[in-house]
Amino acid sequence: MNIEKMYERSDVQQLVRAMLLLDDEDDVRAFLTDLCTPREICDFGQRLQVARFLDEGEPYVEVQARTGASSTTVSRVSKALNGEHGGYRRVLIKLEDQERGRT
Known part of the structure; x- marks a missing residue:
């Protein structure tokens, strides 16, 4: 769709x-x-962590090792992170602002 x-x-x-x-x-x-199922919730959390590590410049192999995500998941998250919709990027910026006490 x-x-x-x-x-x-x-x-x-x-x-x-x-x-x-x-x-x-x-x-x-x-x-x-x-x-969601517990597995789906964990998958969402894992994808967000993958996005964070990729955004920090971690190599794919290191992201896979640190998160347990498959190479397919890491690749898909990378594509979305750098894609036109910007959902991961927006959330990562907001999380970073929150962690720095800006919200």
Whole structure:
């Protein structure tokens, strides 16, 4: 499915709006637990960590070793990290700002 078309679906629009309504970490944990399997949640966390290590300049092989991610996952995350949508990049910047006490 085309990414732009995906976001035109009413159920996906509702999901996006629902995520914006989450107030805190407890809300996010509860929603993720109801929405995803434990494996999916761990996979999301792993992908974000892969993105962080790649953004810090770690070589693919080192990222694989440190995260346990497959070469396919590392490659896909790298493509997304440097791709047109910028989701990983936005989140990494916000996380960095938060860690530095700027939020």
